[in-house]
């Protein structure tokens with residue numbers, strides 16, 4: 001199954017979103033790698049979008065790979081934080097804010113679907129992972145962030161590697177029909193612009209919304225942070241973007257780590 005994207009779709013992206021330049025590739029190893037290369041190479045207009053119809057070496061957090069079967073939506077957005085007025089103190093919340101934007105875009109397409117945020121940077125649909133987000137800070141370009149986003153859209157999970165079949169889902173799996181990837185991309189980018197503006201303003205509503213969408217809240221979780229493991233009932237995500245867990249040592253906020261079980 002292959003989809004081609006005509007030039008008018010790119011023009012739509014440029015006219016309907018805050019993106020100033022677009023590269024749309026049939027195939028790349030990883031859109032984040034390409035974005036990091038572009039950052040190192042110098043002159044780019046931001047926000048700059050790199051999209052690939054197919055990734056051959058998509059990367060997830062840590063050493064994880066990202067499966068992007070045919071029909072997936074994989075892209076990286078290069079943003080200059082000064083341009084969007086997000087100060088460095090709020091950079092740790094960019095990933096959650098991006099997740100919120102994806103949740104809203106997905107909900108607008110599938111209004112009755114159960115969409116949630118799985119801290120720190122996944123979006124779930126019907127309690128299965130539909131989107132992963134990898135935010136990277138290019139060493140070569142000060143004040144710049146690369147937001148790497150992979151959404152399972154028209155790639156069917158029946159075709160995914162066996163280890164993903166119990167935990168992942170695509171929008172087409174949930175909707176039972178194929179969806180318009182460029183239209184979804186436009187929507188996600190519009191939402192990212194809107195949510196980054198809220199982050200820039202320090203709008204407290206942002207934290208209320210990521211707390212409301214947190215799928216770990218009220219559940220027993222195990223978090224691995226470095227060498228240590230912390231377990232307990234989760235109280236959701238606080239206003240700083242930390243996951244709050246009632247551990248044996250009391251209620252503690254965690255700013256990083258991997259959820260091992262929930």
Ligand code: BTN
Pocket residue numbers: 029030031032033055057058059060061064066074075076122131132133134148149150151
């Ligand atoms: C995760 O779930 O661990 C994050 C996955 C991020 C995947 C996206 S796909 C587009 C961009 N390019 C990559 O190589 N990774 C991100």
